Amino acid sequence: MSTQTLPDHVETLIIGAGLAGLSTALHLGPAHNLLVVEANNYVGGKARTERIGDFLFDVTGHWLHLRDPGIRALIFSLLGEDHFHKVDRISRIWSHGVYTEYPFQANTFGLPPQVVHECLMGAIEAARARPDAVTPAQEPESFAEWIRFYFGEGIARHFMVPYNARLWGVDAAEITSRWCQRFVPKPKLEDIVAGAVGLNAGKMGYNAHFLYPKQGGIQSVSEALADAVGRARIALSLKVTGLDLDTRTATLSDGRAVRFERLVSTMPLPWLIDTIERVPDAVRAAKGTLRATPVTYFNVGVRGALGVPDHWVYVPEAEWPMYRVGSFSNAVPTMAPPGHSSLYIELADRTTPPEALVPRVTEGLIRMGFIEHADQILFMQARHVPLAYVIYDFGYTAGREAVLEFLSARGVQSIGRYGDWNYSSMEDALIDGRRAAGIKP
C-alpha cells in the first residue's frame, strides 16, 4: 500500500496508470493539479513487461502501431525513434499440419487441395450472391453471417468461424459484425483466387508492420510516459474503492479520501459502476449486460533458437488447446537471454486448469516446429487476464451507451480500452487520454 503523501483535493482525479490514464495526465500538462491512482504496484496496466530470470514477457504480444502523427511524435520525443525496431510482420496460420500465410482468406495455397477447392468455391459463390456494391444496410449483422457473406462457406469453416470462436470464447454467431470492420482484411475475389494458387506476395491487414522497443519490452513506453507525467503525481498500490459523485469524493483502499472536480476513469466500465454509490437500477441492469472474455496464457522460456521465424501463428483447430502462439524474441532478440528464445501461448481452452494443458501444448509446439524436443522448455508459466476482450454481442451497443450516458451526465469521463468498453489498441488508449485532456490532434 502506498505511504506517499496525497493531496486531499485535486482538480482532476485519474483512475488507472495504464496508457490511457498516463496519456490523460501528460496531456493535461505539468501545471494541472491532478492525481493518478493505480491499483497495481507498477505503471502501464496491460502495457507492462514482466521479468522471469533474464527473460522479458509482455502480456502476450504488445506490438505498437503508431499512425497518429501527434502520438507518434510524442512517443519518439520521449524515447527517441532509435529506441524502436521497425518490424515487418511474420505471421502465419497453422492448420491441417501445414503453414499458410496470413491472412488465411487470401492465402489458402499450400493447404490440401480439397480444402483449397472448398474455400475457393465458397468464395466464388459468396461473391456471386452479393450485390456489386454492398450498402451498410445489406451487411449481415452477425459476425458468422458476415464471414460467410464476404468469404463463403469454406473459408468460414476452415478458419474464420473456429478461430474467432477460440479467440473470443463465444460463437461467432453471438458477435455482431460491427467490431471487425477495422481488423479483418477483406480481400477481393481476385486476391482470394490469386492466394489459392500462391500468387499473393503483398502483406495485408492493419498490422503488416509494427514497432517494438529494442530494450525493456513495452514497459519501457509506459515508464517513459510515467517519468514525463512525474512520479509524485502517480500513487501506486492504491485502489479507488468508492466514488460519491454528489460530493465528488473518491475513497481509496487504505481508507483515505480524495476530492476532485473532474474524474477520468480508465478502470473497466462494469467495475466503475460497481464502485459508484447510488447508481440507478436501469444503469446497473445495463452494466449487467456487458460481457468480456478472459485470457489465460503461458510465458515460455526456451533453450536455443526457435525452428520457425514467426512473430505469431494462428491455430484454428479444436484439437489444440491454444489459439495463438507468438514469440517476442523472434521480433526482438533482447527479450530472451543469449542462446535462448521466448514464446507466449494464448489458450482457447478456458475451462481446463492451464497446468493440465502443458503436455498437449508442448506436443503442439513440436508439431508446429517451434521446438524439436520438450526438454528445450525451461519454464511454462500461466498468467491470467480476467477481462481481455470485450464481447461485441447483440446487447453491446445498448448496454454500453446506457452506462456511458449516465457517466457523462454525472461529469465522469470513462476512457481507454476497458473504460470505453471496446476493442482498441495502445495507440487508441493514448489518443483517448489526449482527447480526455481536451487536446485536439
Ligand SMILES: Cc1cc2nc3c(=O)[nH]c(=O)nc-3n(C[C@H](O)[C@H](O)[C@H](O)COP(=O)(O)OP(=O)(O)OC[C@H]3O[C@@H](n4cnc5c(N)ncnc54)[C@H](O)[C@@H]3O)c2cc1C
Ligand atoms: C492479450 C492482449 C493483447 C494485446 N495486444 C496488443 C497489441 O499487440 N498492440 C496494441 O496496440 N494493443 C494490444 N492490446 C491492447 C492494449 O493492451 C490496450 O489497448 C491498452 O494497454 C489499454 O490501456 P488502458 O489504459 O485503456 O487500460 P489498462 O492498461 O487496463 O489500464 C487500466 C489501469 O487501471 C487500473 N485500475 C483498474 N481498476 C482500478 C481501481 N479501482 N483503482 C485504481 N486503478 C485501477 C488497472 O490496474 C490498470 O493499470 C492487447 C490487449 C490484450 C488484453
